[in-house]
């Protein structure tokens with residue numbers, strides 16, 4: 265039997281979506297309907313499924329929701345023109361360009377064209393800067409780190425802990441998860457270390473952590489003996505690996521695992537997020553929360 269408190273991403277995401285739906289109803293009563301535009305370029309099945317779940321969640325929350333689907337061969341200039349038209353559209357408060365984009369495109373150029381006030385992914389350099397200086401009333405925070413913080417607060421409440429003064433180790437230095445996660449932990453007064461592939465004795469660094477966040481994209485890299493007894497473990501990795509046997513269409517089965525060896529880590533940790541059913545489920549919920557907030561900020565005072 266595992267010892268760790270299980271952080272149920274599905275339940276916490278549903279709670280967040282319920283709050284967003286209630287607050288959207290109140291905003292709509294004041295004449296403002298949040299609008300989310302998703303943009304999908306190409307036919308990657310995982311991206312198709314993520315964009316579909318974003319549209320479904322948006323409709324369930326009571327948003328105006330539009331999806332733009334473009335072929336892989338789309339000229340980048342046409343994608344940029346679409347972003348500009350969405351920037352100018354007053355019914356749209358949030359623009360999400362699903363990543364990854366085809367390799368032929370310059371993702372940074374596309375993301376930087378999004379109006380920062382509509383950048384509900386929080387990837388625009390303006391939002392990165394606002395987060396780093398702690399201007400939280402104006403920043404839009406990337407969805408996965410924002411969702412991870414909610415899960416962390418649930419863990420602290422369940423275990424009777426506080427984040428202030430805790431040793432936090434974030435493994436991974438990506439712009440969309442590792443770096444913003446470190447900023448959020450710092451704002452909550454953690455002592456933060458960002459570790460990465462060049463960190464010496466990564467296991468020893470990880471073992472110092474009261475809060476361990478794994479965001480490296482390496483299946484089950486964090487072993488049980490990397491975890492300090494009682495630590496809160498947030499696993500951001502979603503890795504598809506070979507499973508056992510064949511599926512109904514005769515293809516080899518696959519399964520999802522995180523960056524943490526769950527069974528081992530759950531024996532040692534105080535609380536832990538599973539994969540699937542953990543942080544990933546919060547990503548879509550926080551996108552809805554960010555879109556609602558963008559719509560509120562855009563609404564004229566008194567509306």
Ligand SMILES: Nc1nc2c(c(=O)[nH]1)N[C@@H](CN(C=O)c1ccc(C(=O)N[C@@H](CCC(=O)O)C(=O)O)cc1)CN2
Nearest residue numbers: 314361362363364385407502540541542544545547548
């Ligand atoms: N523009 C963006 N692109 C991408 C983002 C992003 O936040 N913005 N993140 C990922 C993909 N992603 C959302 O887009 C995402 C990933 C995972 C999940 C999720 O619910 N995962 C489930 C498992 C789902 C499955 O069975 O495959 C889980 O962890 O339980 C939702 C959204 C990259 N691109």
